[in-house]
Amino acid sequence: MQRVRRSSYTGSTASLHRRSSISAKDVVVIQQTIKKQQKMSAQVVAVLLTVLPVFTFVYLYSISLHAGQLLPTLKSLFFQWPFLFQCIPPLFDLIAWKFTTVLFGLQLIFHWVLPHDTVTVISSAGDETKFVNGFFSCLLLCLLYVLGASTGFYRGDLVLVHYNSIIMCLAIICVIVLLYLCVCYHYGDGNNVTTLSELYFGIETHTRILDVDVKHFIRSRMVFSLWPLLLISSIYHQFSIQGKISKSLFFASVSQALYVLRLHWHEDLYLNSIDAKRTNCGFYRLWSDMVFYPVIYGSPTLTLAQTSSTRSFLTNAILFFVSTSSILTTAMIDRQKYEFRKSKGTLKFGGTDPFFITAKFKMDNGEPGANLLLGSGYWAICRHPNYLSEAVTFATFCAFQGFPSVLSYFPVIFVIGYLLARLIADESRCSIRYGQYWQQHCSRVKYRILPGFF
Incomplete structure (x- = not known):
């Protein structure tokens, strides 16, 4: 990748003139609907404040004493003194x-x-x-x-x-x-x-x-x-x-x-x-x-x-190769976007100008701002390519264990759930913040995380 001096807006000129199938009025309706859905009730927050600490120590107890096996964990917690207090x-x-x-x-x-x-x-x-x-x-x-x-x-x-x-x-x-x-x-x-x-x-x-x-x-x-x-x-x-x-x-x-x-x-x-x-x-x-x-x-x-x-040497070697590859892939994906934004859009990918959209918005203080939505390199494959490689990384971390229990795979289940929740939150935030520009970006980069599927 090489840097050349050019305006940060030139790479997005074509995208700004293209028409989207969604009108500006539709975008406003979508933004208002998303804002209403993002509010969390006090009852839900109270449940989270209670459940998160309890689950943390129950899971730690299960993993450290029962290798994550569900039945022995439940038997100890509900049928043996001092019951749930054993988790502390x-x-x-x-x-x-x-x-x-x-x-x-x-x-x-x-x-x-x-x-x-x-x-x-x-x-x-x-x-x-x-x-x-x-x-x-x-x-x-x-x-x-x-x-x-x-x-x-x-x-x-x-x-x-x-x-x-x-x-x-x-x-x-x-x-x-x-x-x-x-x-x-x-x-x-x-x-x-x-x-x-x-x-x-x-x-x-x-x-x-x-x-x-x-x-x-x-x-x-x-x-x-x-x-x-x-x-x-x-x-x-x-x-x-x-x-x-x-x-x-x-x-x-x-x-x-x-x-x-x-x-x-x-x-x-x-x-x-x-x-x-x-x-x-x-x-x-x-x-x-x-x-x-x-x-x-x-x-x-x-x-x-x-x-x-x-596990066998071959299985461990394959898992190690996959985990290392996904770790490096995540780093390269994140680095590409960071260097592109740091250069204000002047970074070339393989000797060619990258495709990006200059998304204008209002900052929290009311002042106008602009961000560059990259649609080239890894970021042309899908809108969140680093999420997939991160999920693969934690899947391999868990796979080294074999399958001692269902709970032993909770880390990768949690990471996948967390990334999906963050994906939805990111998409909602970008839709609210960038409006029509985000719709144009989505029409260019169609898939969220899995090219061809989702």
């Missing part, structure tokens, strides 16, 4: 609290002390420069963990053995952070939390504590640093118990480590994602990143580390 991990596990405290402390130090890379966050209101060092902080953290385990300072399988309690520590910290934000909002000069919906979804996009972006710090420094530590700890655990490392655990750990390293190496892509730009910092985001995602991401590893069963 030990609260006063000092080792878990020490680990969590050290993890937070080291990541804060690394955030402030380690050299930073400069990345650009693209916005219609003006590009913003941010400083990141997530890749090197994660790498250094993993090396320090291995060094401490190798010198006998602590057991190498510390994270795995105390994982349930570590999740409990993170849950308590999540609640404390949420209460702290509510108090700050109440006594501050800015917004105030007045409804359950605001508590659940949040009222502020870029919340900062000690000049640290809370959302980015938790997701980058906690979730995607705890995950590789769990992988390392699982290998230590299985080797200490069985005297060897199963082929499935080895291949699965390497593929998941590559996934984490890809996320850290391309930290600028995450900062330019919809989640980073538009999701508010409320209970949903805090609990998901600090508690729910570590449980979901870690469940295949927890299952593999505590079993002696393994």
Whole structure:
């Protein structure tokens, strides 16, 4: 791909003059209908506030003690004392609290002390420069963990053995952070939390504590640093118990480590994602990143580390190839769109000008803005090509386990459901924001995620 100097509007001239089968009046009706459907009642929010924490700990209990087998899990929870309270991990596990405290402390130090890379966050209101060092902080953290385990300072399988309690520590910290934000909002000069919906979804996009972006710090420094530590700890655990490392655990750990390293190496892509730009910092985001995602991401590893069963070398090699290919494909797809928007449409694809539509809209402050809707390269295949490769990645992560239970495949079921929900939300948001321009883009790129089908 090469860059050439030309107007960002020239590639979209043809599309702006083409007529759509949907009139401007129809677009307005569609936008109004979508806005009404997006509202969530207080009753639904209350159910989510209750169900999400309960499900998180029930699933963690099932995976860690029963390998996700449904019948033994239900039998223990409903027919054995102390019933559902068995799901609550030990609260006063000092080792878990020490680990969590050290993890937070080291990541804060690394955030402030380690050299930073400069990345650009693209916005219609003006590009913003941010400083990141997530890749090197994660790498250094993993090396320090291995060094401490190798010198006998602590057991190498510390994270795995105390994982349930570590999740409990993170849950308590999540609640404390949420209460702290509510108090700050109440006594501050800015917004105030007045409804359950605001508590659940949040009222502020870029919340900062000690000049640290809370959302980015938790997701980058906690979730995607705890995950590789769990992988390392699982290998230590299985080797200490069985005297060897199963082929499935080895291949699965390497593929998941590559996934984490890809996320850290391309930290600028995450900062330019919809989640980073538009999701508010409320209970949903805090609990998901600090508690729910570590449980979901870690469940295949927890299952593999505590079993002696393994798949054949050929099966593991095929799954590893598929997972690695899908990880790299996702990175290339996201990178292509980011570089195109960063260049303001001046980036050539294979020596030719890309097709794009300059979609004009009104920003939240009422000022006019414009975004480029790319219809070339990977983004000519379908409107969300990265969603398919992401789903394939998590499918392979689960497939390394074989089929110990239905619940062991919940991560890929959840990811597919989440991506479909986000696809619907993205399509609705774009329809509301861009109107006729989005209809033109959809007529050019017909399929959402599966070319020829959907």
